[in-house]
Amino acid sequence: MADKLSAFLPDSDSISKIQDVSRGLSAATDSPYRLIQESDISALIRPRLDFSHKGTYGHALIIAGERATMGAALLASSGCLYAGAGLTTACIPESGLMALNVSLPEVMYLSREKFFEQEALNRYNAVAIGPGVGITEEAVALLSRILELKRPVIADADALNLLASNSLLMQGLVKGSILTPHMKEFDRLFGIHETWYSRLQTARERAAELGIVIVLKNQYTFIIDADGTVYINSTGSPAMAQGGMGDVLTGIIAAYIAQGYAAKEAAILGCFFHGAAGSELAKTRSNVRALEVAEYVPKVPRWYVSD
Numbered sequence: 470m471a472d473k474l475s476a477f478l479p480d481s482d483s484i485s486k487i488q489d490v491s492r493g494l495s496a497a498t499d500s501p502y503r504l505i506q507e508s509d510i511s512a513l514i515r516p517r518l519d520f521s522h523k524g525t526y527g528h529a530l531i532i533a534g535e536r537a538t539m540g541a542a543l544l545a546s547s548g549c550l551y552a553g554a555g556l557t558t559a560c561i562p563e564s565g566l567m568a569l570n571v572s573l574p575e576v577m578y579l580s581r582e583k584f585f586e587q588e589a590l591n592r593y594n595a596v597a598i599g600p601g602v603g604i605t606e607e608a609v610a611l612l613s614r615i616l617e618l619k620r621p622v623i624a625d626a627d628a629l630n631l632l633a634s635n636s637l638l639m640q641g642l643v644k645g646s647i648l649t650p651h652m653k654e655f656d657r658l659f660g661i662h663e664t665w666y667s668r669l670q671t672a673r674e675r676a677a678e679l680g681i682v683i684v685l686k687n688q689y690t691f692i693i694d695a696d697g698t699v700y701i702n703s704t705g706s707p708a709m710a711q712g713g714m715g716d717v718l719t720g721i722i723a724a725y726i727a728q729g730y731a732a733k734e735a736a737i738l739g740c741f742f743h744g745a746a747g748s749e750l751a752k753t754r755s756n757v758r759a760l761e762v763a764e765y766v767p768k769v770p771r772w773y774v775s776d
Protein backbone atom coordinates (compact mmCIF):
# COMPACT_ATOMS: atom_id res chain seq x y z
CA MET A 470 0.00 0.00 0.00
CA ALA A 471 1.31 3.46 -0.87
CA ASP A 472 2.40 5.80 1.91
CA LYS A 473 0.01 8.65 2.61
CA LEU A 474 1.15 12.24 2.87
CA SER A 475 -0.23 12.55 6.41
CA ALA A 476 2.51 10.17 7.61
CA PHE A 477 5.07 12.91 6.90
CA LEU A 478 3.22 15.83 8.47
CA PRO A 479 3.19 16.88 12.13
CA ASP A 480 -0.57 17.39 11.84
CA SER A 481 -2.99 15.45 9.70
CA ASP A 482 -6.16 16.47 7.97
CA SER A 483 -8.76 14.74 5.86
CA ILE A 484 -7.05 15.58 2.53
CA SER A 485 -3.47 14.62 3.41
CA LYS A 486 -4.75 11.25 4.64
CA ILE A 487 -5.79 10.32 1.09
CA GLN A 488 -2.81 11.73 -0.85
CA ASP A 489 -0.48 9.02 -2.11
CA VAL A 490 3.27 9.39 -1.76
CA SER A 491 5.25 7.54 -4.44
CA ARG A 492 8.65 6.06 -3.80
CA GLY A 493 11.48 7.39 -5.90
CA LEU A 494 12.19 10.55 -7.86
CA SER A 495 11.17 9.12 -11.20
CA ALA A 496 8.18 7.01 -10.19
CA ALA A 497 5.53 6.92 -12.91
CA THR A 498 2.68 8.56 -11.02
CA ASP A 499 0.24 11.44 -11.08
CA SER A 500 0.97 12.18 -7.44
CA PRO A 501 3.13 15.26 -6.83
CA TYR A 502 4.55 13.69 -3.64
CA ARG A 503 7.71 11.58 -3.90
CA LEU A 504 9.71 9.99 -1.13
CA ILE A 505 13.45 10.19 -1.82
CA GLN A 506 15.07 6.74 -1.93
CA GLU A 507 18.69 5.72 -1.38
CA SER A 508 18.76 4.58 -5.03
CA ASP A 509 17.88 8.17 -6.07
CA ILE A 510 20.90 9.44 -4.17
CA SER A 511 23.17 6.85 -5.82
CA ALA A 512 21.86 7.99 -9.20
CA LEU A 513 22.40 11.69 -8.45
CA ILE A 514 25.76 11.77 -6.71
CA ARG A 515 28.86 11.99 -8.86
CA PRO A 516 32.23 10.66 -7.72
CA ARG A 517 35.15 13.06 -7.34
CA LEU A 518 37.29 12.65 -10.43
CA ASP A 519 40.83 11.56 -11.08
CA PHE A 520 43.01 14.56 -11.96
CA SER A 521 40.45 16.95 -10.52
CA HIS A 522 41.55 19.98 -8.50
CA LYS A 523 39.91 22.56 -6.26
CA GLY A 524 38.69 24.49 -9.31
CA THR A 525 36.72 21.44 -10.41
CA TYR A 526 34.47 21.68 -7.35
CA GLY A 527 33.55 25.33 -7.51
CA HIS A 528 33.81 28.37 -5.29
CA ALA A 529 31.02 29.17 -2.83
CA LEU A 530 30.42 32.49 -1.10
CA ILE A 531 28.66 32.46 2.27
CA ILE A 532 27.31 35.88 3.28
CA ALA A 533 26.46 35.56 6.93
CA GLY A 534 27.03 36.61 10.51
CA GLU A 535 26.91 39.66 12.66
CA ARG A 536 28.61 40.28 15.98
CA ALA A 537 26.27 38.18 18.16
CA THR A 538 25.54 35.49 15.57
CA MET A 539 28.95 34.91 14.04
CA GLY A 540 28.51 31.27 14.98
CA ALA A 541 25.83 30.93 12.31
CA ALA A 542 28.34 32.16 9.70
CA LEU A 543 30.96 29.70 10.91
CA LEU A 544 28.46 26.85 10.88
CA ALA A 545 27.26 27.63 7.35
CA SER A 546 30.88 27.91 6.20
CA SER A 547 31.70 24.60 7.84
CA GLY A 548 28.75 22.93 6.11
CA CYS A 549 30.07 24.20 2.80
CA LEU A 550 33.66 23.20 3.50
CA TYR A 551 32.80 19.70 4.70
CA ALA A 552 30.37 19.09 1.83
CA GLY A 553 33.22 19.48 -0.59
CA ALA A 554 33.15 22.88 -2.28
CA GLY A 555 36.52 23.37 -3.97
CA LEU A 556 36.83 26.78 -2.32
CA THR A 557 34.72 28.47 0.33
CA THR A 558 34.77 32.19 1.09
CA ALA A 559 32.92 33.74 4.00
CA CYS A 560 31.75 37.33 3.81
CA ILE A 561 31.48 38.17 7.51
CA PRO A 562 32.06 41.24 9.68
CA GLU A 563 35.73 41.83 10.45
CA SER A 564 35.06 41.04 14.12
CA GLY A 565 34.66 37.38 13.09
CA LEU A 566 37.90 37.08 11.15
CA MET A 567 40.01 35.74 14.01
CA ALA A 568 37.38 33.10 14.84
CA LEU A 569 37.14 32.11 11.18
CA ASN A 570 40.91 31.72 10.80
CA VAL A 571 41.20 29.72 14.00
CA SER A 572 38.19 27.44 13.51
CA LEU A 573 38.08 26.99 9.72
CA PRO A 574 41.50 27.88 8.27
CA GLU A 575 40.57 26.48 4.86
CA VAL A 576 37.87 29.12 4.44
CA MET A 577 38.78 32.47 2.89
CA TYR A 578 37.50 35.87 3.93
CA LEU A 579 35.78 38.61 1.96
CA SER A 580 35.38 41.85 3.88
CA ARG A 581 32.06 43.64 3.79
CA GLU A 582 33.86 46.62 2.16
CA LYS A 583 35.31 44.46 -0.63
CA PHE A 584 31.93 42.79 -1.16
CA PHE A 585 30.52 46.05 -2.49
CA GLU A 586 33.36 46.63 -4.96
CA GLN A 587 32.66 46.24 -8.66
CA GLU A 588 33.41 42.71 -9.92
CA ALA A 589 34.17 41.43 -6.41
CA LEU A 590 31.48 38.79 -6.81
CA ASN A 591 32.31 37.43 -10.26
CA ARG A 592 34.42 34.54 -9.09
CA TYR A 593 31.76 32.66 -7.13
CA ASN A 594 29.54 30.02 -8.68
CA ALA A 595 27.35 29.56 -5.60
CA VAL A 596 26.11 32.25 -3.24
CA ALA A 597 24.29 31.68 0.04
CA ILE A 598 23.04 34.49 2.23
CA GLY A 599 21.33 34.73 5.58
CA PRO A 600 22.59 32.72 8.56
CA GLY A 601 22.98 35.16 11.42
CA VAL A 602 23.33 38.08 9.00
CA GLY A 603 20.75 40.15 10.89
CA ILE A 604 18.04 42.43 9.62
CA THR A 605 20.07 45.62 9.77
CA GLU A 606 20.52 48.17 6.98
CA GLU A 607 23.80 46.48 6.15
CA ALA A 608 22.01 43.15 5.75
CA VAL A 609 19.47 44.77 3.41
CA ALA A 610 22.33 46.25 1.38
CA LEU A 611 24.08 42.87 1.15
CA LEU A 612 20.94 41.12 -0.05
CA SER A 613 20.06 43.94 -2.47
CA ARG A 614 23.54 43.82 -4.00
CA ILE A 615 23.36 40.08 -4.55
CA LEU A 616 19.90 40.33 -6.09
CA GLU A 617 21.05 43.16 -8.39
CA LEU A 618 23.48 40.73 -9.98
CA LYS A 619 20.49 38.70 -11.21
CA ARG A 620 22.03 35.45 -10.07
CA PRO A 621 20.32 32.59 -8.26
CA VAL A 622 21.00 32.53 -4.51
CA ILE A 623 20.38 30.28 -1.56
CA ALA A 624 18.48 32.37 1.00
CA ASP A 625 18.11 31.25 4.61
CA ALA A 626 17.30 32.63 8.06
CA ASP A 627 17.55 36.45 8.19
CA ALA A 628 17.64 36.72 4.40
CA LEU A 629 14.20 35.07 4.43
CA ASN A 630 13.01 37.53 7.06
CA LEU A 631 14.24 40.40 4.87
CA LEU A 632 12.49 38.97 1.82
CA ALA A 633 9.32 38.56 3.89
CA SER A 634 9.32 42.19 4.96
CA ASN A 635 10.25 43.80 1.64
CA SER A 636 8.30 42.93 -1.50
CA LEU A 637 10.83 44.72 -3.73
CA LEU A 638 13.54 42.37 -2.53
CA MET A 639 11.20 39.44 -3.10
CA GLN A 640 10.60 40.56 -6.68
CA GLY A 641 14.37 40.56 -7.23
CA LEU A 642 14.65 36.86 -6.54
CA VAL A 643 16.00 35.11 -9.63
CA LYS A 644 14.68 31.82 -11.04
CA GLY A 645 16.69 28.85 -9.85
CA SER A 646 17.15 30.34 -6.38
CA ILE A 647 16.62 28.19 -3.30
CA LEU A 648 14.76 29.31 -0.15
CA THR A 649 15.29 27.21 2.98
CA PRO A 650 12.63 28.24 5.52
CA HIS A 651 11.50 26.41 8.61
CA MET A 652 7.77 26.56 9.28
CA LYS A 653 7.79 29.97 11.00
CA GLU A 654 10.00 31.52 8.34
CA PHE A 655 7.76 30.06 5.65
CA ASP A 656 4.67 31.61 7.23
CA ARG A 657 6.47 34.95 7.57
CA LEU A 658 7.18 34.78 3.83
CA PHE A 659 3.88 33.52 2.50
CA GLY A 660 1.26 33.99 5.25
CA ILE A 661 0.03 32.06 8.26
CA HIS A 662 -1.20 28.52 7.56
CA GLU A 663 -3.50 26.51 9.73
CA THR A 664 -2.35 23.14 8.45
CA TRP A 665 0.78 21.65 6.96
CA TYR A 666 -1.22 20.48 3.97
CA SER A 667 -2.24 24.04 3.10
CA ARG A 668 1.34 25.22 3.71
CA LEU A 669 2.56 22.62 1.19
CA GLN A 670 0.03 23.77 -1.39
CA THR A 671 1.19 27.37 -1.00
CA ALA A 672 4.78 26.20 -1.32
CA ARG A 673 3.93 24.43 -4.59
CA GLU A 674 2.18 27.52 -5.95
CA ARG A 675 4.90 29.96 -4.94
CA ALA A 676 7.75 27.73 -6.14
CA ALA A 677 6.03 27.57 -9.55
CA GLU A 678 5.27 31.31 -9.71
CA LEU A 679 8.79 32.31 -8.72
CA GLY A 680 10.59 29.50 -10.55
CA ILE A 681 12.47 28.53 -7.40
CA VAL A 682 13.10 25.55 -5.13
CA ILE A 683 11.68 25.78 -1.61
CA VAL A 684 13.25 23.63 1.10
CA LEU A 685 10.59 23.56 3.81
CA LYS A 686 12.42 22.19 6.84
CA ASN A 687 11.00 19.91 9.48
CA GLN A 688 11.49 16.36 10.74
CA TYR A 689 10.62 15.36 7.19
CA THR A 690 11.90 18.15 4.98
CA PHE A 691 9.95 18.94 1.81
CA ILE A 692 11.89 20.01 -1.27
CA ILE A 693 9.40 21.71 -3.54
CA ASP A 694 10.48 22.11 -7.14
CA ALA A 695 9.34 24.82 -9.54
CA ASP A 696 7.16 22.27 -11.34
CA GLY A 697 5.17 21.67 -8.14
CA THR A 698 6.68 18.28 -7.30
CA VAL A 699 7.30 17.73 -3.59
CA TYR A 700 10.31 15.56 -2.76
CA ILE A 701 10.19 14.24 0.79
CA ASN A 702 13.43 13.70 2.70
CA SER A 703 13.23 11.04 5.39
CA THR A 704 16.75 11.19 6.82
CA GLY A 705 17.33 13.06 10.05
CA SER A 706 16.56 12.68 13.72
CA PRO A 707 15.10 14.62 16.65
CA ALA A 708 18.68 14.53 17.96
CA MET A 709 19.26 17.28 15.39
CA ALA A 710 16.81 19.70 16.98
CA GLN A 711 19.49 22.16 18.12
CA GLY A 712 20.32 25.71 17.02
CA GLY A 713 22.64 26.07 14.08
CA MET A 714 21.51 22.90 12.32
CA GLY A 715 19.82 24.84 9.50
CA ASP A 716 22.88 27.04 9.09
CA VAL A 717 24.94 23.93 8.37
CA LEU A 718 22.36 22.74 5.84
CA THR A 719 22.58 26.06 3.97
CA GLY A 720 26.33 25.65 3.62
CA ILE A 721 25.95 22.06 2.43
CA ILE A 722 23.47 23.03 -0.27
CA ALA A 723 25.80 25.85 -1.36
CA ALA A 724 28.61 23.31 -1.68
CA TYR A 725 26.55 21.15 -4.04
CA ILE A 726 25.58 24.16 -6.16
CA ALA A 727 29.28 25.09 -6.31
CA GLN A 728 30.04 21.55 -7.49
CA GLY A 729 27.74 22.04 -10.45
CA TYR A 730 24.52 20.36 -9.35
CA ALA A 731 21.22 21.98 -10.35
CA ALA A 732 19.14 23.64 -7.62
CA LYS A 733 16.75 20.73 -7.11
CA GLU A 734 19.56 18.16 -7.04
CA ALA A 735 21.68 20.22 -4.65
CA ALA A 736 18.70 20.61 -2.31
CA ILE A 737 17.91 16.89 -2.40
CA LEU A 738 21.51 15.79 -1.87
CA GLY A 739 22.08 18.44 0.80
CA CYS A 740 19.00 17.52 2.85
CA PHE A 741 19.62 13.80 2.49
CA PHE A 742 23.29 13.92 3.55
CA HIS A 743 22.67 16.42 6.37
CA GLY A 744 19.92 14.21 7.80
CA ALA A 745 21.85 10.99 7.25
CA ALA A 746 24.88 12.40 9.09
CA GLY A 747 22.65 13.44 11.99
CA SER A 748 20.87 10.05 12.12
CA GLU A 749 24.14 8.16 12.06
CA LEU A 750 25.55 10.23 14.93
CA ALA A 751 22.28 9.81 16.83
CA LYS A 752 22.81 6.04 16.93
CA THR A 753 25.15 6.54 19.88
CA ARG A 754 23.87 9.71 21.53
CA SER A 755 20.66 11.54 22.32
CA ASN A 756 21.56 14.82 20.63
CA VAL A 757 24.15 16.03 18.17
CA ARG A 758 25.60 19.49 17.74
CA ALA A 759 25.44 21.17 14.36
CA LEU A 760 29.21 21.27 13.94
CA GLU A 761 29.41 17.50 14.46
CA VAL A 762 26.88 17.02 11.68
CA ALA A 763 28.98 19.19 9.36
CA GLU A 764 32.11 17.23 10.26
CA TYR A 765 30.37 13.90 9.60
CA VAL A 766 28.95 14.92 6.24
CA PRO A 767 31.98 13.94 4.07
CA LYS A 768 31.54 10.30 5.12
CA VAL A 769 27.99 10.01 3.87
CA PRO A 770 28.31 10.36 0.05
CA ARG A 771 30.83 7.50 0.15
CA TRP A 772 27.96 5.15 1.04
CA TYR A 773 26.20 5.99 -2.24
CA VAL A 774 28.87 6.73 -4.81
CA SER A 775 30.22 3.92 -6.96
CA ASP A 776 33.95 4.31 -7.67
Ligand SMILES: NC(=O)C1=CN([C@@H]2O[C@H](COP(=O)(O)OP(=O)(O)OC[C@H]3O[C@@H](n4cnc5c(N)ncnc54)[C@H](OP(=O)(O)O)[C@@H]3O)[C@@H](O)[C@H]2O)[C@@H](O)CC1
Nearest residue numbers: 538539540541599600601602626627651652653712713716
Ligand atom coordinates in the same frame (compact mmCIF):
# COMPACT_ATOMS: atom_id res chain seq x y z
N1 LIG B 1 25.31 30.20 16.78
C1 LIG B 1 24.62 31.14 16.15
O1 LIG B 1 25.13 32.22 15.86
C2 LIG B 1 23.23 30.86 15.76
C3 LIG B 1 22.54 31.81 15.05
N2 LIG B 1 21.32 31.59 14.55
C4 LIG B 1 20.81 32.66 13.67
O2 LIG B 1 20.11 33.56 14.44
C5 LIG B 1 19.12 34.20 13.65
C6 LIG B 1 17.78 34.09 14.30
O3 LIG B 1 17.51 32.74 14.61
P1 LIG B 1 16.40 32.40 15.68
O4 LIG B 1 16.56 30.98 16.00
O5 LIG B 1 16.45 33.38 16.81
O6 LIG B 1 15.09 32.74 14.85
P2 LIG B 1 14.11 31.79 14.09
O7 LIG B 1 14.84 30.69 13.39
O8 LIG B 1 13.23 32.62 13.26
O9 LIG B 1 13.28 31.15 15.27
C7 LIG B 1 12.41 31.99 16.00
C8 LIG B 1 11.40 31.14 16.71
O10 LIG B 1 10.64 30.44 15.72
C9 LIG B 1 10.24 29.17 16.23
N3 LIG B 1 10.73 28.09 15.39
C10 LIG B 1 11.98 27.97 14.91
N4 LIG B 1 12.07 26.86 14.18
C11 LIG B 1 10.86 26.28 14.17
C12 LIG B 1 10.36 25.12 13.59
N5 LIG B 1 11.12 24.32 12.83
N6 LIG B 1 9.08 24.82 13.81
C13 LIG B 1 8.32 25.62 14.58
N7 LIG B 1 8.75 26.74 15.16
C14 LIG B 1 10.01 27.06 14.96
C15 LIG B 1 10.75 29.12 17.64
O11 LIG B 1 9.79 29.70 18.50
P3 LIG B 1 8.83 28.85 19.47
O12 LIG B 1 8.03 27.96 18.58
O13 LIG B 1 9.76 28.10 20.36
O14 LIG B 1 8.03 29.88 20.14
C16 LIG B 1 11.95 30.03 17.57
O15 LIG B 1 12.34 30.49 18.83
C17 LIG B 1 19.15 33.50 12.28
O16 LIG B 1 19.86 34.33 11.40
C18 LIG B 1 19.92 32.23 12.54
O17 LIG B 1 20.67 31.87 11.41
C19 LIG B 1 20.58 30.37 14.80
O18 LIG B 1 20.73 29.56 13.66
C20 LIG B 1 21.09 29.64 16.04
C21 LIG B 1 22.60 29.55 16.09
Ligand SMILES: Nc1ncnc2c1ncn2[C@@H]1O[C@H](COP(=O)(O)OP(=O)(O)O)[C@@H](O)[C@H]1O
Nearest residue numbers: 651686687688705706707710712713714715716
Ligand atom coordinates in the same frame (compact mmCIF):
# COMPACT_ATOMS: atom_id res chain seq x y z
N1 LIG C 1 13.23 16.37 14.73
C1 LIG C 1 13.99 16.54 13.64
N2 LIG C 1 14.15 15.54 12.76
C2 LIG C 1 14.89 15.70 11.66
N3 LIG C 1 15.53 16.86 11.35
C3 LIG C 1 15.41 17.88 12.20
C4 LIG C 1 14.65 17.79 13.38
N4 LIG C 1 14.72 18.98 14.01
C5 LIG C 1 15.49 19.78 13.26
N5 LIG C 1 15.90 19.12 12.17
C6 LIG C 1 16.67 19.68 11.07
O1 LIG C 1 17.55 20.69 11.57
C7 LIG C 1 17.47 21.84 10.75
C8 LIG C 1 16.93 23.01 11.58
O2 LIG C 1 16.97 24.18 10.78
P1 LIG C 1 16.61 25.61 11.40
O3 LIG C 1 15.31 25.54 12.11
O4 LIG C 1 16.76 26.58 10.30
O5 LIG C 1 17.77 25.78 12.48
P2 LIG C 1 18.73 27.00 12.85
O6 LIG C 1 18.01 28.29 12.50
O7 LIG C 1 18.97 26.91 14.33
O8 LIG C 1 19.99 26.83 12.08
C9 LIG C 1 16.59 21.49 9.56
O9 LIG C 1 17.36 21.02 8.49
C10 LIG C 1 15.72 20.37 10.11
O10 LIG C 1 15.27 19.50 9.10
